[in-house]
Amino acid sequence: GAVVSQHPSWVICKSGTSVKIECRSLDFQATTMFWYRQFPKQSLMLMATSNEGSKATYEQGVEKDKFLINHASLTLSTLTVTSAHPEDSSFYICSASRSVANTGELFFGEGSRLTVL
Amino acid sequence: LAKTTQPISMDSYEGQEVNITCSHNNIATNDYITWYQQFPSQGPRFIIQGYKTKVTNEVASLFIPADRKSSTLSLPRVSLSDTAVYYCLVGAGSSNTGKLIFGQGTTLQVKP
Numbered sequence: 108g109a110v111v112s113q114h115p116s117w118v119i120c121k122s123g124t125s126v127k128i129e130c131r132s133l134d135f136q137a138t139t140m141f142w143y144r145q146f147p148k149q150s151l152m153l154m155a156t157s158n159e160g161s162k163a164t165y166e167q168g169v170e171k172d173k174f175l176i177n178h179a180s181l182t183l184s185t186l187t188v189t190s191a192h193p194e195d196s197s198f199y200i201c202s203a204s205r206s207v208a209n210t211g212e213l214f215f216g217e218g219s220r221l222t223v224l
Numbered sequence: 225l226a227k228t229t230q231p232i233s234m235d236s237y238e239g240q241e242v243n244i245t246c247s248h249n250n251i252a253t254n255d256y257i258t259w260y261q262q263f264p265s266q267g268p269r270f271i272i273q274g275y276k277t278k279v280t281n282e283v284a285s286l287f288i289p290a291d292r293k294s295s296t297l298s299l300p301r302v303s304l305s306d307t308a309v310y311y312c313l314v315g316a317g318s319s320n321t322g323k324l325i326f327g328q329g330t331t332l333q334v335k336p
Contacts, residue, residue, distance in 0.1 A: 111267075141323065150311070151268070151326040200267045212258060213324060215267030 109135050109205050113216035120191055121224055127187045128219045130201030136181035137203035141213070142174075145198040157184040157201075191223040228312045228327040235333050242299045244330050246312030249293045257288060257295045258324070260311045268311060272297070299332075307334045 110133040120126050130140055138159045143151040155176050156164040163176035173195075175187040184203075188195050198220050202213040229247040236242045248257070256275055260268035272279055274286040274295070285298040299306060311329040 113267075143326070150328050153323070153325055156323055198265065202267070212256075212270060212273055213268075214270065215260075218265065218267045220265065 109133075109203075109214040111137075111201065111203050111214045111216040113199075113201055113219050115219060116217055117220040117222075119222045119224065122192050123190055125187055125189045126191055126221060127185055128199055128201075128221075130184045130186070130203070130216050132182045132203045132205070132214075135203075135205040137184075137205060138181060140178060140184040140201055140203045142176060142184070142186050143200045143202070145200060145218075151200060154186075188221065191221070193223045196221055196223045227325075228314055230310075230312055230327060230330045232328060233331045233333065235335060236302055237335050238303055239301050242302050242306075242332060242334075244297045244299075244310055244312075244332070245294060246297070247294050248312070248314045251292050251314050255314050257286070257292075258313045259284070259286065259295075259297045260313065262309045262311065262329070271310075302332075302334045304334050304336060307332060 112131045112133055114129045118126055140157040142154045144154055145151045153166050154169045157176045157178040159178045159181050165171045173189055175189060178184040198218050200215055200218045202215045204213050256273055258273040259271040261271050262268040272281055272284045272286045274288050276288050276292060279286045287296040309329040309331050311326050313324045315324050
């Protein structure tokens with residue numbers, strides 16, 4: 108199956124600093140990637156849709172200035188959590204679709220666990 | 225996007241067949257039904273996808289009735305390693321970008 112890789116898999120940072128998480132599609136090109144966050148024992152919450160070469164589309168309630176998304180190439184999208192605070196601590200997961208027909212088959216990264224002290 | 229409803233949790237024993245049903249009454253004509261499996265601290269993993277009738281692969285079967293308002297994921301002879309959260313998702317289709325919204329999922333606990 109298609110491979111989507113995230114880096115780092117876990118990160119600990121101090122409050123007020125910014126953290127960048129990378130999402131790469133290793134063996135296919137993805138014009139669209141999605142970013143989710145997941146709190147313990149909860150489902151995944153869609154944060155934004157990342158479109159190659161254009162601005163990301165954010166879900167309602169997600170601060171676009173807080174969570175900066177860049178999709179500069181067909182294989183890489185980045186999520187930057189700016190001025191992180193303890194409440195931003197979460198599991199961040201990206202996904203990408205390689206299906207031309209857009210059937211909804213998504214391939215997910217391994218996730219990145221962010222802990223803000 | 226169609227909303228999905230699944231049982232919050234299910235228990236089973238090793239070797240049994242497990243059927244998880246998902247309701248999606250507002251499914252659109254071009255929507256596909258996709259099931260994912262998630263282990264703790266990992267990203268979801270694709271299990272199976274279908275549009276109508278029955279789909280089978282090496283790990284599961286997916287049954288979809290004619291009205292497509294529900295679907296059932298069938299896991300044959302589960303093992304302890306099948307303990308996970310299972311999500312039913314409906315959406316995408318050729319007319320949009322593939323955006324999928326996760327529901328609460330079903331936590332399956334397989335006991336020895």
